[in-house]
Amino acid sequence: MESGAQMYNKDRGVVNTTEALSQAKAIAIGLKCNESEDWVHCLRRADPKDILKYVNPIATYPVFGTEFLPISARQAFNEKKFNQDIDLIAGIVHDEGPGFVEIAIKDPAHMTLTDFYHGLNVLDSLGYHNVNAQKVPQYYLKGVNTTQSGALRKAFGSLIGDLILGCPTYLFAKRFAQTVKESQRVYFYELLYASERFAKQTTCDLTTQGVCHGMDIPFVFGLPLLNPSDYSNEDIYYANYVVKIWSKFATDGHMNSEWPQLLNNDSMSGPNVKGLDPKNIPLVLDDPFHDTCDGVWADYYL
Template identity: 45%
Template sequence: MGLFKRAIMQSGAHMYNKDRDPLNKTEALNNAKKIATNFNCSLTHDWIQCLRKVDANLLVKMLAPFGLTFPVVGTEFLPQRQAFEHNLFNSDIDLIGGITKDEGQIPFEKLGVNITYDSFKLFANFFNELIHNLNINNVNDFYMKNVNKTSIPAIERALGEFLGDLVLKCPTYQFVKQVAKRLSTTGRNVYFYELTYASPYYSNISGCDTKSKNVCHAQDIAFVFGLPLLTPEIYLPKDIFFASNVMIMWTNFAKTGIADLNWPKLLNNSTPNVWHILDLSPNNIIKTFDHLLDQTCDGFWKNYNI
């Protein structure tokens, strides 16, 4: 028995390149020392204690681009990098994992980046420095195929799809899928979802592009925590209905391990079942898309993640 018996993973898992973590211990320590010197902490003294006195807001500004941080494996907190391969994980849990439809769609224009057709390879190279071992030419061919070279919105869409698949979608999906495979005979419940509905109000205040009807990263927060029920006057009636249903599913899962009797487990006879959580009607809030990630996570990125 571990520290908990159920978990819900929303948009994120440590399942990047199978051969190389984003940060090893040496790199993490060197990065920490570099930050320390930027705050005039002497490395000849107790620089860790010095960093602990630095204002948290200043430390946040020193984070990696886009605020990305990564856990460091091979430490007392995460001692085993290949836990799945060595079967070194607790098998007495139920798990829900999920993603939003447009995880990587961010306001690129606000980053001050001049988006052109050549921008894609620049971004791919940038993320290769962060996450490692990308085949830039293959990535470019896969995501820029049939993209209009003169359309900035089309190029931004391709960039967002690449970013979302690399950093959030496929790591989350493959992590949960590995758990499902290993728990398939234990009777534990493992589910997966893709959120395809976003509140217009919450999208607007969180910087998501409402014109493109994107369901950006973190759009599930409004529903899981019932924000439309707390301030119904600024949300749509369907936002309130949707939040109520999501909260029922999440709390049912926390109490019983079963989110919804109609929600199939992720793996059914080895066929992935991904539930498409969207705004339809009171009797059809979820729809199954068995082949949602065939071309991306189970296709292009599969040998990269696992």
């Protein structure tokens, strides 16, 4: 499970049925659909580029409470109404958020403290409702020089990354593991390394943004193995390593001996997260999301 999880605020989904219908009507009107005709037929005639004008800039979100997704992930975990006979590997990259900052902040290069708080309002308008307006900024601004735009941008990048990708993915995997750990295997990773070549292709500035969202793609899909002349020797080596362990998991549901399960039976140790870094293959992170996902955001999702 990569690039997020369908897990949102416990009290309110990103979009409900009323909002979804209203949005659909707005799209239909914008595309000159007649209210008396079948909107699906009208949308099929529309230019895809025109439809894209109405897309949420972050993602497309599900509507819960329908025949397709009758209940939320939180309810499914609480009531054990989900498929429990599978093994799971899930993970994130070290810096999920920096690439999304410009969605909420108009001018990140000259960001102010006012912009930081306004950014939370923008996230709410995009569907990330009920963010604690005191606790969350207090945590992410702790120790931050709020007169420096770069420092504010980095702090907001951490916030948005944890909110939309990092913590939903981690908490989904953790809740899944808590239910199935007696019979199934659940693993979690955090990618700490990025290919310079792929970062340039995707306009990720490794110096200012870190290991951006999507930086696991070249390794999981073996791009350096397919096009070795485009990548460094370290990229090629690590792609070979990752493809092998992903393939092993797909084959038998097990990772290698260097990769512990997310949760184990030792109540004294915290969650185990595999740090993916070619410079430190055996690296295992001990409870790295204790303060963020299990702290600041736990009551937001659970």
